[in-house]
Amino acid sequence: xxxxxxxxxxxxxxxxxxxxxxxxxxxxxxxxxxxxxxxxxxxxxxxxxxxxxxxxxxxxxxxxxxxxxxxxxxxxxxxxxxxxxxxxxxxxxxxxxxxxxxxxxxxxxxxxxxxxxxxxxxxxxxxxxxxxxxxxxxxxxxxxxxxxxxxxxxxxxxxxxxxxxxxxxxxxxxxxxxxxxxxxxxxxxxxxxxxxxxxxxxxxxxxxxxxxxxxxxxxxxxxxxxxxxxxxxxxxxxxxxxxxxxxxxxxxxxxxxxxxxxxxxxxxxxxxxxxxxxxxxxxxxxxxxxxxxxxxxxxxxxxxxxxxxxxx
Amino acid sequence: xxxxxxxxxxxxxxxxxxxxxxxxxxxxxxxxxxxxxxxxxxxxxxxxxxxxxxxxxxxxxxxxxxxxxxxxxxxxxxxxxxxxxxxxxxxxxxxxxxxxxxxxxxxxxxxxxxxxxxxxxxxxxxxxxxxxxxxxxxxxxxxxxxxxxxxxxxxxxxxxxxxxxxxxxxxxxxxxxxxxxxxxxxxxxxxxxxxxxxxxxxxxxxxxxxxxxxxxxxxxxxxxxxxxxxxxxxxxxxxxxxxxxxxxxxxxxxxxxxxxxxxxxxxxxxxxxxxxxxxxxxxxxxxxxxxxxxxxxxxxxxxxxxx
Amino acid sequence: xxxxxxxxxxxxxxxxxxxxxxxxxxxxxxxxxxxxxxxxxxxxxxxxxxxxxxxxxxxxxxxxxxxxxxxxxxxxxxxxxxxxxxxxxxxxxxxxxxxxxxxxxxxxxxxxxxxxxxxxxxxxxxxxxxxxxxxxxxxxxxxxxxxxxxxxxxxxxxxxxxxxxxxxxxxxxxxxxxxxxxxxxxxxxxxxxxxxxxxxxxxxxxxxxxxxxxxxxxxxxxxxxxxxxxxxxxxxxxxxx
Numbered sequence: 001x002x003x004x005x006x007x008x009x010x011x012x013x014x015x016x017x018x019x020x021x022x023x024x025x026x027x028x029x030x031x032x033x034x035x036x037x038x039x040x041x042x043x044x045x046x047x048x049x050x051x052x053x054x055x056x057x058x059x060x061x062x063x064x065x066x067x068x069x070x071x072x073x074x075x076x077x078x079x080x081x082x083x084x085x086x087x088x089x090x091x092x093x094x095x096x097x098x099x100x101x102x103x104x105x106x107x108x109x110x111x112x113x114x115x116x117x118x119x120x121x122x123x124x125x126x127x128x129x130x131x132x133x134x135x136x137x138x139x140x141x142x143x144x145x146x147x148x149x150x151x152x153x154x155x156x157x158x159x160x161x162x163x164x165x166x167x168x169x170x171x172x173x174x175x176x177x178x179x180x181x182x183x184x185x186x187x188x189x190x191x192x193x194x195x196x197x198x199x200x201x202x203x204x205x206x207x208x209x210x211x212x213x214x215x216x217x218x219x220x221x222x223x224x225x226x227x228x229x230x231x232x233x234x235x236x237x238x239x240x241x242x243x244x245x246x247x248x249x250x251x252x253x254x255x256x257x258x259x260x261x262x263x264x265x266x267x268x269x270x271x272x273x274x275x276x277x278x279x280x281x282x283x284x285x286x287x288x289x290x291x292x293x294x295x296x297x298x299x300x301x302x303x304x305x306x307x308x309x310x311x312x
Numbered sequence: 313x314x315x316x317x318x319x320x321x322x323x324x325x326x327x328x329x330x331x332x333x334x335x336x337x338x339x340x341x342x343x344x345x346x347x348x349x350x351x352x353x354x355x356x357x358x359x360x361x362x363x364x365x366x367x368x369x370x371x372x373x374x375x376x377x378x379x380x381x382x383x384x385x386x387x388x389x390x391x392x393x394x395x396x397x398x399x400x401x402x403x404x405x406x407x408x409x410x411x412x413x414x415x416x417x418x419x420x421x422x423x424x425x426x427x428x429x430x431x432x433x434x435x436x437x438x439x440x441x442x443x444x445x446x447x448x449x450x451x452x453x454x455x456x457x458x459x460x461x462x463x464x465x466x467x468x469x470x471x472x473x474x475x476x477x478x479x480x481x482x483x484x485x486x487x488x489x490x491x492x493x494x495x496x497x498x499x500x501x502x503x504x505x506x507x508x509x510x511x512x513x514x515x516x517x518x519x520x521x522x523x524x525x526x527x528x529x530x531x532x533x534x535x536x537x538x539x540x541x542x543x544x545x546x547x548x549x550x551x552x553x554x555x556x557x558x559x560x561x562x563x564x565x566x567x568x569x570x571x572x573x574x575x576x577x578x579x580x581x582x583x584x585x586x587x588x589x590x591x592x593x594x595x596x597x598x599x600x601x602x603x604x605x606x607x608x609x610x611x612x613x614x615x616x617x618x619x
Numbered sequence: 620x621x622x623x624x625x626x627x628x629x630x631x632x633x634x635x636x637x638x639x640x641x642x643x644x645x646x647x648x649x650x651x652x653x654x655x656x657x658x659x660x661x662x663x664x665x666x667x668x669x670x671x672x673x674x675x676x677x678x679x680x681x682x683x684x685x686x687x688x689x690x691x692x693x694x695x696x697x698x699x700x701x702x703x704x705x706x707x708x709x710x711x712x713x714x715x716x717x718x719x720x721x722x723x724x725x726x727x728x729x730x731x732x733x734x735x736x737x738x739x740x741x742x743x744x745x746x747x748x749x750x751x752x753x754x755x756x757x758x759x760x761x762x763x764x765x766x767x768x769x770x771x772x773x774x775x776x777x778x779x780x781x782x783x784x785x786x787x788x789x790x791x792x793x794x795x796x797x798x799x800x801x802x803x804x805x806x807x808x809x810x811x812x813x814x815x816x817x818x819x820x821x822x823x824x825x826x827x828x829x830x831x832x833x834x835x836x837x838x839x840x841x842x843x844x845x846x847x848x849x850x851x852x853x854x855x856x857x858x859x860x
Contacts, residue, residue: 052415054414099602100601103601106350106414107601107605109350109411110556111597111598111601114549114598115598117549118595121587121588121590122591125585125588125591170730171724171730174720174721174724175721175724178710178713181710181711181713182708182709182710184672184692184704184708185769186693186721187672187692187696188672188692188696188701188770189693189701189725189769189770189773190693190722190773191721191725192691192694230545235418238415238418276426277423278423278426278430281420281422281423282419282423284416284418284419284422285419285420288415289402
C-alpha cells in the first residue's frame with residue numbers, strides 16, 4: 001500500500017487543473033512543484049551526502065540558459081533546453097566537482113557560493129551569448145493557459161522523487177550517508193568518496209538544471225539576476241530543505257509548500273509586503289535553533305510539544 | 313610614460329583600498345580563529361554600521377571618520393548581542409547537516425538586509441563631505457615629475473585610520489590579557505579552558521570585536537561609496553575571500569589578504585574591465601583554495617620553521 | 620614466500636618532525652602482530668601510512684606482494700586491508716546495522732547480500748541485539764566492537780586494530796579479546812596497537828616495538844618482555860595494568 005502512496009498523490013495532484021482555479025492559483029501550484037524538484041535535488045547533495053551547497057543557482061541558471069540560448073541563438077523550441085541542459089550541467093558538474101569536491105567543510109560551502117556568483121556575473125557580462133541583463137524573452141510561449149505546464153512539472157517532480165528515492169535506498173545512498181557522517185571512515189571502508197561525491201553533485205545539479213530549463217519555458221523570460229540569484233534561488237533551496245527536513249524524502253515537498261505559500265502570503269500583506277526576506281530570515285534562524293531537522297525530521301519533537309509529553 | 317602612470321596609479325589605489333579590505337577581513341578572521349565560525353552576515357553588519365554613520369552625518373553633521381568613535385562601541389554591543397542570543401544557543405543543537413552555523417548567519421544577514429530596506433528604503437545614500445574631491449597630486453610636490461599620480465584625500469585618510477586601528481588591534485592582541493586570552497582560545501580552546509581562560513566570554517568578546525572592526529570599516533567606507541541595503545553581500549564576499557587568501561583564522565594573513573585582493577581587483581578593473589572585478593574576486597578565491605589552501609599564513613609559517 | 624604485509628624503510632615527516640624513521644618489518648599471513656611503544660612513538664602514524672591516509676615520505680609498503688604505498692585508502696581496502704580507528708568513528712546517525720551494511724556493500728552485489736553478510740557479522744561481534752539502535756547511542760564497548768564489525772564486513776585479509784581494547788572494563792575486554800581470537804581463527808591476519816600489556820602479550824604471536832618513530836625491537840612476546848631496552852623505553856610509563 002505504502003509503495004503506491006507517491007503515485008496516488010501524484011494522480012490526485014494531476015486532477016488539480018480540472019478544478020476551476022484561477023490562473024494565479026495554478027501559478028502557485030506550479031511554483032510549489034518546481035521548488036519541490038529543486039529541494040529534492042539539493043537534499044540529495046546536502047541532506048544525504050552532507051555537502052551543503054550555497055550555489056545551486058548555478059545549476060538552475062545553467063539549465064535556464066541552456067534553454068534560453070538554444071531558443072535565442074538557434075531558433076529552436078525552448079523545450080530542447082531540457083535534454084541539452086542535462087548535457088551542459090553534467091559537464092559543468094564534473095569540472096566543478098574536480099575543483100571543489102576536494103575541499104572540506106566551510107571551504108566547500110564558500111566555493112559553491114563563489115561559483116554561483118561567478119556564473120551570475122559571467123552571464124551578465126557575456127551579453128553576446130546571453131543578452132546580458134536584458135535577458136531572454138520568449139515571443140510565444142508553448143501554451144497560454146497553465147494546465148500543460150502544470151502536468152509537465154508534475155511529471156518532472158514524480159521522476160525526481162523516484163530518482164532520489166532509488167538512489168537513497170541503494171548502495172549509493174548508504175555511501176552518501178557514510179560520506180556525510182565520516183568521510184575518513186568511509187574511505188577506509190572501501191568507499192571511493194571522490195566518485196560518490198561526484199555522482200551526488202552531478203545528479204543534484206542535473207535535476208536542478210532541468211527545473212531551470214522548465215522555468216524558462218514556463219515563465220517565458222529569464223535574466224541573470226533572477227536565475228542565478230543567491231538569496232532567491234540558492235538560499236531558498238537551502239531553506240526549503242531545512243524547513244521541511246534534510247535527509248528525508250518528503251521533507252523538500254513539505255518545505256516547498258510552506259515556503260512558497262509563506263512568500264505569497266507575506267507579499268500580500270500591505271505593510272509587510274517587501275519583507276518576505278526578513279520573514280524568511282527569521283524563520284531560518286528559528287528552524288535552525290529549534291527544529292534543526294525540519295518539520296519532517298523533527299516531527300517527533302513537534303508531536304511531543306503538542307501532546308504535552310516532556311522529554312529530557 | 314602613460315603606461316607606467318596607469319600601472320602605478322592602479323597599484324596605489326589598490327594598496328590604499330587594501331587597508332580597508334584588510335580591516336574588513338580582520339574582523340572575520342578573528343571570529344573564525346576563535347570561534348571557528350564563518351560569519352556570512354559580516355558584510356551586512358558593515359552595512360548596518362554604514363547606515364549608522366550615514367544618519368549621524370545627515371542628522372548630526374558628524375563627519376564619518378569621527379563617527380567611528382560612536383559607531384564602533386555600538387557595533388560591539390550589537391555583535392555581543394548576536395553572539396549571546398543567536399549563535400550560542402546553536403551550540404546545543406544537534407542536526408543532520410554539518411553547516412548549520414553558516415546557514416544561521418545567512419539568516420541573520422537576510423534579516424538585516426531586509427530590515428534596512430524596510431526602514432531606510434532601497435535608495436542610494438551617500439555622505440557628501442566637504443573634502444570629497446580633495447586630492448593630492450604628485451606634481452604638487454615634485455614639480456618636474458614625469459608622471460602624474462594622485463591620491464584622494466578620502467582614500468588616504470581611510471587607509472591611515474584603518475592602519476591605526478589595525479595597529480591598535482595588534483597591540484591589544486599581543487599585549488593585553490584579554491587579547492592573549494583570545495589568542496589562546498583561538499589556538500587551543502581546551503588548553504585555554506584548562507588555563508583558566510573564560511572561553512565563553514572570549515567568544516562573546518571576539519564576536520563583538522569582529523563586528524566592531526567591520527563597523528569601523530563601514531565608517532571609513534561611506535565617504536567614498538554609495539550606500540544601499542544590498543551592499544552587504546559584496547562585503548561579506550570580500551571578507552571571506554580576504555580571510556581565505558590570508559589563511560583561515562590568521563589575523564596577520566588577513567592584512568596581507570586585504571592588500572593582495574584589493575590590488576588584484578584594482579588591476580582587474582583597470583586592465584580587464586570594471587564588470588569583471590567581481591569575477592576576479594572569486595577566481596582568486598578558488599585559485600587560492602586549490603593551490604595554496606593554507607593561505608598566506610601557511611607561507612609565513614613554513615618560512616618560520618625554516619623548511 | 621613473501622609476507623602478507625611488508626613495511627620497507629618507511630619514514631614519514633611532518634614539517635621538520637620525523638614521526639616515523641626507517642621502519643621495516645613484515646606481517647606473516649595468519650599471525651597476530653602486536654605494535655607497541657610509548658605514547659607518541661608513531662604507532663597510529665604507522666597505521667595511517669599502511670592504510671593510505673598518508674603516503675610515506677620515504678620507503679614503501681607492500682601488500683600481497685604488490686606496492687600499496689601511494690594508493691588511496693579505499694583502494695587499499697578493496698585489496699583486502701581494513702582498519703579501525705583509535706577514536707572510534709561510527710556513522711553516528713545510522714543504525715548499527717546500517718553501519719555494517721554500508722561496509723558490506725564493498726563485497727556484495729546486492730542489498731540483500733549486504734544485509735545477510737551484516738547479520739552474520741553482527742552476530743559474530745555480539746551486536747545483533749543492538750542492530751537497530753542509532754550508533755551514537757551505543758556505549759563505548761559496543762562502539763568499539765562496531766568498529767571491528769565494520770572492518771570485518773569488507774572481508775579483509777589483513778585487519779589493523781588501533782587500540783580496540785582501550786577504555787574497556789574487564790568484562791568488555793574479555794568479549795573483545797574473544798572476538799579477536801575468533802577473527803584469527805577465520806584466517807584473517809591481524810596487526811594490533813594496544814597499550815594493555817597483558818592483552819598484547821597474551822594474544823600476539825610476534826611484537827614490534829616502536830619508540831620515537833624508530834623500530835626498537837622485534838620478536839616473540841617472551842623475547843620482548845625480557846628485552847632490557849624495551850623495559851627502559853617504558854620506564855615511567857604505567858599503562859593501567
